[in-house]
Amino acid sequence: MTYCVALKVENGLVLTSDSRTNAGVDHIASFRKLHVLEVPGERVIFLQSAGNLATTQSVITLLQTTIRNAERHALNVPTMFDVAELVGKTIREVIKRDQGQSQGVDFSCSMLVSGQIKGEPHRLFNVYSQGNFIEAGEDTPYFQVGESKYGKPILDRIINFNTPLDRAMLCSLISMDSTLRSNLSVGMPLDLVCYHTGGMKNPGLIRLQEDDKMFHQVRLAWSEGIKELFDNLPLLTRDVCQPVEEA
Template sequence: MTYCVALKLREGLVLCSDSRTNAGVDHIASFRKLSVFDIPGDRVIFLQCAGNLASTQSVINILRHGIQHEERHILNVGSLFEVAELIGRTIRHVISRDEGQNQGIDFGCNILVSGQIKGDEPSLFHVYPQGNFIEATEDTPYFQIGESKYGKPILDRVITWETPLAKGIQCALISMDSTLRSNLSVGMPLDTISYPANLLDNPGIRRLDENDEHFLKLRTAWSDGLKNLFNELPEFF
């Protein structure tokens, strides 16, 4: 399994994904779930994937192939909405192709599509296995896919459209840390992106491993803060 979270804030986008794809006593595998497509100065598109690994890799490979060989592809359409449409159509194609070959296997996948195309504001979409999708708004400024339940409470309490980008990345990492502590199927390393609105370029993926100094300080401060707050709660009779 995996966990991915994406925030759409006034100042830009925040993305965080783990890299665990399989977990067991004798087999643990990691694959990057965060992909970037960009034309500097014109557009940048981020994809975060959860679900069947074969399906998600097929979708990414078809999209990359389309850039080279198709007349209409994600790097030349006019809006991120159209990008989400293309990705939804690709997901439907991949799942329809593979489901007929193997009975009883879930080939479903979810993809978070975010980024910015010149002339538009940054956008964030959740594309479902059925190929349909929804867009993040000021009222609902974040999406999660994968093992979402453990990291949701902190997002609900903290994240709003007005949350600064720097606080957004802190909150996304705390959300991820809560999931890491509660679910073995989500694991390090983590891939993060902090994208300021109108940059129109790839800001670079920052990879955090289990020894990353800044992540360790953040998770320790959060854990200690929760314990201290709990100890200060008024008694309940």
């Protein structure tokens, strides 16, 4: 499996992806799931992928190839909406190509497409396996793909459109931590991007390895804080755990 989360807040985008892939528990590998396309100064596009690795790798490669040999591609269409449409179209083509002899294999995937093209604000889309897509707005400022449920409660409690970028990054690391702890199919290293709106270029991917000191500190502070918070919660005001009297 996979866990990718993308937050679109007022001042930019915060993207976090794990890198574990598995075809059964005895076939685990590490693959990058966060990719960047850019024309520095004019546009930057981030792609985060979950689902069938053969599908998502093909989609990414075809999107890159069309930049060289197609008339219309991710680096020349006028809006992020058009980019999302291109990604959806490519997903449909790849799945159609592969599913002829499906033999029960699930070829589906989903992709988070985000970034900014000059003349537009930064935008974030969730492109489904069917090629259709939705866009994040102020009311729902984040999308997740893959093993999304473990890490959702903390996002629901903390994130809104006005969260500052550095706090949004911290929250997405905690969301990732909760997922890593509860699901073995999500694993280190992590890839992070923090994009300030208006940057119009790749701000640089940050890779957090297993032994990363900063991430370790965040995990520890959160884990100990949660335990302390729990220990200091007041007792239940009604005694729901009264021992039954001996007969």
